[in-house]
Amino acid sequence: MQQAKVKELHTDYLNASLVTLLSLINFDTPFVSAQGVSVYDECGNEYLDFLGAYGALNLGHNHPHIMEALDKVQSLPNLLQCSINGLAAALAKNLSHLTPGNLKRSFFCNSGAEAVEGALKLARIVTGKPKFVYCNNSFHGKTFGALSVTGREKYQAPFRPLLNPSVGVPFGDLDSLQEQLRENDVAAFIVEPIQGEGGIIEPPKGYLTQAKKLCAHYDALLIADEVQTGFGRTGTFFACETENLQPDILCLAKSLGGGIMPMGAYITTDEIWRSAYGTMEKALLHTSTFGGNTTACAVALKTIELIQSQNLCQETQEKGSYLITHLNNLKKKYPLLKDVRGRGLMVGLEFQQPEKSSGKFSLRFTRNVVNKLAQEYMGSLVAGELFNKHRIITAYTLNNPNVIRIEPPLIVTYEQLDRFLNALESVLSSHTGFLSMVGSGTKSILAKMRN
Structure with a gap:
């Protein structure tokens, strides 16, 4: 089926509100194959899965x-x-x-x-x-x-x-x-x-x-x-x-x-x-x-x-130490990254909550959207940037939307960890303030809503 038909059927026969939510943050990309840490869309683009099905993919996709x-x-x-x-x-x-x-x-x-x-x-x-x-x-x-x-x-x-x-x-x-x-x-x-x-x-x-x-x-x-x-x-x-x-x-x-x-x-x-x-x-x-x-x-x-x-427990200790060390280095450089915590390859990145925006917007609705996203879903905005601009899959934690989880398969390579770290630094460095991050996410969401 074409993706439009898939979305239509999900909307009509499954959870329509979930379809809307995923569509707003572009988490509705059709993927056609997966192996290990990588998943591929219908155009052949590779995405790195650093969500790992909330810890269900310790051995990756389709081992x-x-x-x-x-x-x-x-x-x-x-x-x-x-x-x-x-x-x-x-x-x-x-x-x-x-x-x-x-x-x-x-x-x-x-x-x-x-x-x-x-x-x-x-x-x-x-x-x-x-x-x-x-x-x-x-x-x-x-x-x-x-x-x-x-x-x-x-x-x-x-x-x-x-x-x-x-x-x-x-x-x-x-x-x-x-x-x-x-x-x-x-x-x-x-x-x-x-x-x-x-x-x-x-x-x-x-x-x-x-x-x-x-x-x-x-x-x-x-x-x-x-x-x-x-x-x-x-x-x-x-x-x-x-x-x-x-x-x-x-x-x-x-x-x-x-x-x-x-x-x-x-x-x-x-x-x-x-x-x-x-x-x-x-x-x-x-x-x-x-x-x-x-x-x-x-x-x-x-x-x-x-x-x-495959001695994956020991490898996970070593890879986790490598990842957390480099993430803490990014934390020192970029105030948007508030905290890095976790153990092994179960890592949480918490982002700062900004004050409510008092900036001038052409629509009151737009300002409300900005404030809502900034206060409650900063993690989802970062995850959206990683996904849409760098093809890295992450997601925020359910009980704290300002935290994104990093849980790649345990078979992840150091090269793939570096690709994630470089992508995250690109996101952090290109958004010197909260409003630029929220504004970027808001533009994408508003464009989706108008469509």
Whole structure:
């Protein structure tokens, strides 16, 4: 189909407002092929994907060994509930050896939100307690249970009442966490080792291990959400390894599917699992039709093998250090770049928020657009400049639109990192003030709106 027809069908039968939003910032380019870090439009132009599907493309697009793994299992039954799947068994064993602590028993599903849902249910049935504690500014998904422990009011408010009681505490604040745990009614505390959608925020050193001790003291479980941070993204196989955190439940997804298959999982200890589902009467209390299917497990097995055999965790540490060092150099030169933070190849760039513009515009509407963009979406303007002028794909974080995430595949080359750094410096150096950045973005948006 021609792109105009694709947009027409999306507008008529899918999310019309999303089509409008993506069109305004030129994020509606038709791409026709992808390999590794590169994607190509219908004119043959190469774009570098430094968004990486929010951490789902640790091995890049269409990795040839992942495609080979799919070919090897194409004749096997993919869904067959009257049997037990050998690939699922192998994957569960491998995960038990890779994950921290004494985590052993896995449940396979299709997404990160599903993994979180399963983890919350597991905590409820094991502890018999009703309450969940989560961190402000967190993101764990948009299904009802996952949304109930996602720390942004914008996403929660339209769907209340949510899962109750669920209470948010400041990320990194142990006193606030302990205050919620005191009454011994908390089933679990769920936390990201690094907040992704919150703007790539690391907790204070020691926070995670101390949080685990508090949870253990008050007989609550700690759920670590490594959906975005797992599988080498931060320079270790799992981000919680940095603090030697041993969670009670670990949620996984995104790159577990090798950038090809929808795949999620949670893994827990033998004791917790047996307490929840350890009898034939309880064995079917929580299930997933597509969870642990043959193709998804084959891809996950190959993904783990490739990350280990190619030493991608170590490479990610080195590339991340290189990237962050050069980004901090740009921060010193250009005031528009407010902060650089992150670990490995999970990096957040925060941009300054300007004061509201008092400049003269021919249309009051134009000034309002400028102020709106400047105050709330500076990150999207920078991302738009990188995309439209330099063919670099990035995006802002959901809970902080003034932060763009840098999450290229772990197989990114130093040459590609340099191309990104040069593009970013070009954007920063060509916009000496906020209004020039916002004005450039506004002109593009207004032109789109007039069309």
